[in-house]
Amino acid sequence: MADLTLAKPAKELNGRGPSILSMLWRDKLAFISAVVLILIVLFAIFGPMFLGDLATKQNLRGRNFAPFSMERGWALFLGGDSLGRSMLARLVVGAHSTILIAAGTVLAAAIVGAVLGLIAGYSGKTTSQVIMRLADVIMSFPSLLIAVVVLYVLGASIPNMILVLAITRIPIYLRTTRAEVLEVRERMFVQAAVVMGAGHARIILRHILPVVIPTLVTIATLDFAFVMLAESSLSFLGIGVQPPDITWGLMVAQGRPYLNTAWWLAFWPGLMIVITALSLNLLSNWLRIALDPAQRWRLEARKTKNV
Amino acid sequence: MKTDFRALHGLDLPLLEQFGRYVWDLLHLDFGESLRKARPAIDIVLEAYAWTLPLALITMGLVVVSAIVLGSLAAFRVGGFFDRLVSIVSLVGASAPDFWIAIVAIVVFALGLGWVPTSGVGTPLHWVLPIAVLFIRPFGLVVQVVRGSMLTALGSLYVKTARAKGVKNMPLVFVHTLRNGMLPVITVIGDQAAALLNGAVIVETIFGFPGIGKLMIDSILQRDFNVVLAAIMVTALAIFIMNILIDIAYGLLDPRIRH
Numbered sequence: 173m174a175d176l177t178l179a180k181p182a183k184e185l186n187g188r189g190p191s192i193l194s195m196l197w198r199d200k201l202a203f204i205s206a207v208v209l210i211l212i213v214l215f216a217i218f219g220p221m222f223l224g225d226l227a228t229k230q231n232l233r234g235r236n237f238a239p240f241s242m243e244r245g246w247a248l249f250l251g252g253d254s255l256g257r258s259m260l261a262r263l264v265v266g267a268h269s270t271i272l273i274a275a276g277t278v279l280a281a282a283i284v285g286a287v288l289g290l291i292a293g294y295s296g297k298t299t300s301q302v303i304m305r306l307a308d309v310i311m312s313f314p315s316l317l318i319a320v321v322v323l324y325v326l327g328a329s330i331p332n333m334i335l336v337l338a339i340t341r342i343p344i345y346l347r348t349t350r351a352e353v354l355e356v357r358e359r360m361f362v363q364a365a366v367v368m369g370a371g372h373a374r375i376i377l378r379h380i381l382p383v384v385i386p387t388l389v390t391i392a393t394l395d396f397a398f399v400m401l402a403e404s405s406l407s408f409l410g411i412g413v414q415p416p417d418i419t420w421g422l423m424v425a426q427g428r429p430y431l432n433t434a435w436w437l438a439f440w441p442g443l444m445i446v447i448t449a450l451s452l453n454l455l456s457n458w459l460r461i462a463l464d465p466a467q468r469w470r471l472e473a474r475k476t477k478n479v
Numbered sequence: 480m481k482t483d484f485r486a487l488h489g490l491d492l493p494l495l496e497q498f499g500r501y502v503w504d505l506l507h508l509d510f511g512e513s514l515r516k517a518r519p520a521i522d523i524v525l526e527a528y529a530w531t532l533p534l535a536l537i538t539m540g541l542v543v544v545s546a547i548v549l550g551s552l553a554a555f556r557v558g559g560f561f562d563r564l565v566s567i568v569s570l571v572g573a574s575a576p577d578f579w580i581a582i583v584a585i586v587v588f589a590l591g592l593g594w595v596p597t598s599g600v601g602t603p604l605h606w607v608l609p610i611a612v613l614f615i616r617p618f619g620l621v622v623q624v625v626r627g628s629m630l631t632a633l634g635s636l637y638v639k640t641a642r643a644k645g646v647k648n649m650p651l652v653f654v655h656t657l658r659n660g661m662l663p664v665i666t667v668i669g670d671q672a673a674a675l676l677n678g679a680v681i682v683e684t685i686f687g688f689p690g691i692g693k694l695m696i697d698s699i700l701q702r703d704f705n706v707v708l709a710a711i712m713v714t715a716l717a718i719f720i721m722n723i724l725i726d727i728a729y730g731l732l733d734p735r736i737r738h
Binding site: 320397401404405408409410411421424428431432435438439442443445446449450452453454 | 570573574575576577578579582583585586590680681684685696699700
């Protein structure tokens with residue numbers, strides 16, 4: 173799912189010039205981040221298919237088995253957990269729920285936020301006021317508290333996690349979209365479209381939305397990292413994803429009692445979170461420059477210097 | 480037994496009357512008793528605050544001082560040593576979950592090197608790890624704002640004038656520019672301090688720190704509603720007071736706002 177945030181800008185800008193991929197290749201940090209993210213998405217999609225059984229297979233002789241030893245085969249190379257299950261397989265399978273929740277949340281929040289933001293920015297004052305006050309209501313609740321209450325009432329499950337996290341993330345997309353729309357709708361090309369008799373739907377979808385999307389993609393990349401951290405915090409506290417489902421945050425929580433004897437139980441899943449979030453942050457940094465025509469020269473200038 | 484309990488806590492009254500009583504008691508600063516500990520909820524909350532407040536104040540103090548100094552130095556030489564140091568710490572703060580930093584810190588510094596205790600309170604050494612872990616994220620955020628705002632301020636005309644008059648580098652940054660670069664920073668500091676007051680839930684849980692965050696999550700999980708309500712009310716009040724202090728600080732820093 174996360175490849176959507178990656179693939180989208182590439183596809184969209186390809187028409188305007190093939191430079192975006194080569195620009196990505198020039199910036200080594202961003203390139204490595206993109207490769208890491210694609211790998212993790214592949215883990216998330218295909219992991220449960222190939223390693224699903226291995227991740228739940230218990231082996232009490234290999235419990236808390238120390239990492240970096242091929243003695244018991246590659247499955248226990250990163251160590252075994254408290255029931256002797258393969259850490260390596262669990263990390264790969266854990267990517268599935270982690271990425272699923274984060275991607276579902278970001279996608280849902282971005283779509284709802286963008287639609288409401290377009291409406292709020294484009295329509296009259298009353299509608300706009302109602303939508304913006306709604307956003308204020310959401311923002312004034314501490315998100316952890318909403319999460320705890322909703323998850324307690326509805327029961328902790330993956331769809332409910334997505335619902336709760338998405339609701340708390342909507343205002344960011346909403347406010348950004350609205351601010352951009354307010355500015356874009358006053359520009360000359362929109363007025364030209366109005367003069368030429370374009371309908372509201374056409375103006376919004378064909379003229380305003382394409383200008384807003386690069387900003388949204390950049391925010392979504394950054395937000396993806398944030399949502400992942402929020403999900404793992406909730407799971408860590410025990411009010412998020414419940415076993416037998418696994419996410420990285422839950423794995424850290426499960427490894428905590430064994431800190432003294434088996435540090436790798438909590439260390440690896442945390443490291444996966446850090447690597448993913450770091451890649452997302454770096455890529456978002458790069459996207460912000462690459463998708464902004466006013467700043468793109470920074471990357472292009474570097475390119476001509478190298479050539 | 481059940482009817483006794485319901486009568487004792489007024490649960491057999493109509494819902495509206497229960498709410499009316501709750502609001503009336505609230506106005507008298509009476510939050511009811513904790514269902515678990517059979518003590519006034521407000522006492523339990525205030526005891527927890529006695530731990531969280533110093534933790535938040537020390538952390539925020541360190542954050543503010545170091546962010547202002549390092550952020551100014553980073554803005555003074557863009558791309559220099561301090562600039563890189565600052566951007567690395569910010570990146571780590573934005574990417575690493577604090578529970579993981581806390582766990583790694585415990586494994587390395589408490590279990591491995593044995594410099595500090597793993598959890599609990601008592602000696603000043605117990606405070607080192609929680610403060611260090613809490614420090615990273617707010618520092619990363621505040622320092623970026625300091626850097627950005629100082630960059631703008633350093634480009635302005637009065638700085639050029641001062642430089643032309645021969646003011647040395649360090650007084651130029653810390654005396655002439657700093658005060659004007661502080662306004663956006665104050666806002667972020669306020670937000671981050673509010674987040675700390677709100678309870679560093681995860682960090683307090685991991686380090687067994689008896690503060691407001693741990694109290695809140697424990698009472699939510701134990702369904703101790705009176706304590707939850709009291710904790711939220713007191714936290715809201717604390718954040719309200721802090722926002723007022725922030726507004727006053729604006730006025731103190733920039734005379735133009737006083738009008």
